[in-house]
Amino acid sequence: MTVKQLSLPELVDACGQLGVTNVGLWREPVQSHGLEATAKLVRDAGLTVTTLCRGGFLTAVEPEERARALDDNRRAVDEAAALSTDTLVLVSGGLPAGSKDLHGARERIAEALAVLGPYAEEHGVRLAIEPLHPMFASDRCVVSTLAQALDLAERFPAHQVGVTVDTYHIWWDDTAPAQIARAGAGGRIHTFQLADWVTPLPAGVLTGRGQIGDGSIDMREWKGYVEAAGYAGAIEVELFNDVLWARDGRELLAETAARFVEHAG
Numbered sequence: 255m256t257v258k259q260l261s262l263p264e265l266v267d268a269c270g271q272l273g274v275t276n277v278g279l280w281r282e283p284v285q286s287h288g289l290e291a292t293a294k295l296v297r298d299a300g301l302t303v304t305t306l307c308r309g310g311f312l313t314a315v316e317p318e319e320r321a322r323a324l325d326d327n328r329r330a331v332d333e334a335a336a337l338s339t340d341t342l343v344l345v346s347g348g349l350p351a352g353s354k355d356l357h358g359a360r361e362r363i364a365e366a367l368a369v370l371g372p373y374a375e376e377h378g379v380r381l382a383i384e385p386l387h388p389m390f391a392s393d394r395c396v397v398s399t400l401a402q403a404l405d406l407a408e409r410f411p412a413h414q415v416g417v418t419v420d421t422y423h424i425w426w427d428d429t430a431p432a433q434i435a436r437a438g439a440g441g442r443i444h445t446f447q448l449a450d451w452v453t454p455l456p457a458g459v460l461t462g463r464g465q466i467g468d469g470s471i472d473m474r475e476w477k478g479y480v481e482a483a484g485y486a487g488a489i490e491v492e493l494f495n496d497v498l499w500a501r502d503g504r505e506l507l508a509e510t511a512a513r514f515v516e517h518a519g
Contacts, residue, residue: 255280255307256493256510260503262287266299268504272511278305278445278490281333293336303339304488305382305445306330312366313347313359313396320366323347327370335377341444342374343382343418348393359396364406371414382444383407384418387426389459400424400433407442416442419480420492422449422463425471431479438483446480447490448473448518461494466513473518489518 257265262283269277277296284292284306296303309330314320327344334342346363353359367381374381383403386395397403400417407415417437424430437443450471452464466473477489491510498506 256491256498257503257507258283259499259501260507262292262295264503265507266295266301268507269301270299271504272508274507274511275300276302276304276488276490278307278447278488278492279303279337279339280307281330284333284337289333289336293338296337302488303337304490305341305343306334306337306339307343307492308345308384309342309370309381310344310395311347312344312363313350315350315353315362320362324366324369327366328373331370331374331377331379334379340378341380341382343384343445345384345386346395346397348391348396356391356396360402360406363397364409367406367410367415371410375411375414380413380444381415382418383415384420385423387423399427400430400437404433404437404440404442408440412441416440416444418445418447419443419476419485420447420449421471421473421476422447422451422492425451425476434479434483438480438485441484443480443483443485443487445487445490446477446485447492448476448514449491449493456496461496461499463492463494465493465495465498465510466491467517477518489514 309327312323330342385397385399385403388398391398403417450464450466450469452469455462
């Protein structure tokens with residue numbers, strides 16, 4: 255998504271030119287290009303798919319809506335397995351219309367994970383709950399902190415359910431370093447993502463994720479926390495930013511790789 259202006263073939267070609275060997279994919283472009291075609295594309299290029307994003311949106315109350323959400327997440331697991339990635343990132347979902355019950359919404363996530371965790375395990379896929387910044391609690395994700403994410407994940411085996419550590423969403427939380435250590439001790443850090451915090455936020459806030467080095471977050475500090483917790487996996491850069499998306503995608507990818515080396519390498 256960092257360079258969503260590139261088609262998947264263009265992305266794969268640009269990664270090859272830059273020596274990038276890992277890529278995190280989103281379901282929408284994969285579905286547009288075709289699941290089997292995408293799997294072949296990345297396989298032939300020698301790329302490893304680190305994660306697939308996203309599953310989730312598991313907070314609905316109505317039985318039919320909940321059934322549709324579970325079906326969609328099963329499809330997401332199937333897609334992850336087809337792409338040979340072991341991690342599906344979950345954005346849990348916001349409050350249902352008219353509801354103010356955060357606790358109830360989180361319990362419905364747990365109920366869904368009890369169904370999806372074993373299904374994912376059967377397909378060699380782990381579920382990674384991603385806490386989102388509290389500004390998204392009402393409409394996108396009632397899980398706002400790593401502590402909340404771990405409280406959910408720890409109800410299930412670590413090889414079924416863990417967490418996503420994303421600097422953009424947790425950098426403000428002074429309890430997050432301890433929660434990263436907790437997650438590492440339990441083998442539950444399933445992916446680590448970087449994006450910077452730049453203000454003022456744009457209207458709608460969703461596309462406010464800043465280029466590494468442009469904002470307020472010390473990337474090396476957070477990388478140090480996850481490494482100290484035992485995480486040795488791939489590190490993803492995930493930027494949603496209309497200004498960046500308006501630029502040449504290959505140039506942006508090269509800049510992002512350079513910024514990673516400068517600020518987190």
